[in-house]
Every structure is written in structure tokens, then in C-alpha cells.
Amino acid sequence: MNRSLLSQQTRTDAGLAAVLRVAVGRLARRLRAQRPDASLSLGQTAVLFTLARHGQMTPGALAEHEKVQPPSMTRIIAALEARSLVRRTPHPDDRRQQLVDLTDAGREMVREDQRSREMWLARRLAELSPEEKDTLRAAARILEQLSQA
Incomplete structure (x- = not known):
């Protein structure tokens, strides 16, 4: 432009x-x-990243965090579990609850996804001038602040 x-x-x-x-x-x-595995839905990918960032969570907490209805989260977890990317374990304090956590394969998928996207973005950033990168550094702080509002 x-x-x-x-x-x-x-x-x-x-x-x-x-x-x-x-x-x-x-x-x-x-x-x-740039996602290495486009067969995952955006919702499934978001759950993997949430678990990577926050650790194990109950399905209800995941649904609340991702702003989806519990039945939708149940389907997402089942699909990820079928691909051996997450596992459910009994909650240590509440037998009625389960905890969802990443498997080693799930953690590796998250790492590969992050690497792929960050490498693509790093290649784009390498095309910028030092001044443009400085501007982006300042903008990144502001965008992060906006995203938390």
C-alpha cells in the first residue's frame, strides 16, 4: 500500500x-x-497451545479458556486423544473430574508448529531495515497490551 x-x-x-x-x-x-499439520482444526490447535502454555486442565477449564461450549470441547479432546496428542487422567482431588494434558507427541507437534511459524516470520523480518524492526519491537509491546485488554 x-x-x-x-x-x-x-x-x-x-x-x-x-x-x-x-x-x-x-x-x-x-x-x-505455515502450520505443519493442516489436518488439525484451528480449535484443536488452540487447545494444544493452551495446554502447552498452561499445563494440564479440566475439560471445563479448557472450554472456558477457549470460549467454547463444553460439548464442543469434549469433541475436540476426543479427536486429539484419538491422534494420541492428549491424554486424560483422573483428577487427584475430584473423582468426577478428569485432567487433560499433552502427550510427548502433542508437545512435539506444538514445538514443530511454533518452529515452522517462527521461521517463516523470521525470514520476513530479515527483509526489513533495522529501523522497521525497531518500530515492530515497539508495536509488539503495544499489540500485546491491546490483546490483554
């Missing part, structure tokens, strides 16, 4: 929001395309 046109579009908060929405969405799609 032409820099002066982009500058005009981002002068207002509404214009900046529109440009960011499109750019972040496009980048997210490009990163999703």
Missing part, C-alpha cells in the same frame, strides 16, 4: 483500527498457512 495513503487512513482512531484489523488478520492467515 502507498505510504501516504496509509498515513492518511491511520490519522484517526477509526482509520487506524480498520488498517490494523486488516493487517493483523492477513498476518494471522499467513501464519496459519
Whole structure:
């Protein structure tokens, strides 16, 4: 996009929001395309990453974290379990509950996914000038702050 046109579009908060929405969405799609195993749904991939980040969780906690209904989470867990990417174990304090955790294969899939996406992004970043990278470093902090709001 032409820099002066982009500058005009981002002068207002509404214009900046529109440009960011499109750019972040496009980048997210490009990163999703780098997934080494596209046979997993985005929901399944999200559960693997959540377990990698937060450790074992109950199905209910996973459903709440991923903002899906419990029956949907049950289907996601069953599909991941069928592929030996997660396992269920009895909850140590509540016999009515189970805990879901990554298997070694699940952990390796998460690591490979992260490596693949980060390598793609690192190649794109290598094309940028030092000044552009500095700008992105500052923007990354701000985007992280926005994502937590």
C-alpha cells in the first residue's frame, strides 16, 4: 500500500483500527498457512497451545479458556486423544473430574508448529531495515497490551 495513503487512513482512531484489523488478520492467515499439520482444526490447535502454555486442565477449564461450549470441547479432546496428542487422567482431588494434558507427541507437534511459524516470520523480518524492526519491537509491546485488554 502507498505510504501516504496509509498515513492518511491511520490519522484517526477509526482509520487506524480498520488498517490494523486488516493487517493483523492477513498476518494471522499467513501464519496459519505455515502450520505443519493442516489436518488439525484451528480449535484443536488452540487447545494444544493452551495446554502447552498452561499445563494440564479440566475439560471445563479448557472450554472456558477457549470460549467454547463444553460439548464442543469434549469433541475436540476426543479427536486429539484419538491422534494420541492428549491424554486424560483422573483428577487427584475430584473423582468426577478428569485432567487433560499433552502427550510427548502433542508437545512435539506444538514445538514443530511454533518452529515452522517462527521461521517463516523470521525470514520476513530479515527483509526489513533495522529501523522497521525497531518500530515492530515497539508495536509488539503495544499489540500485546491491546490483546490483554
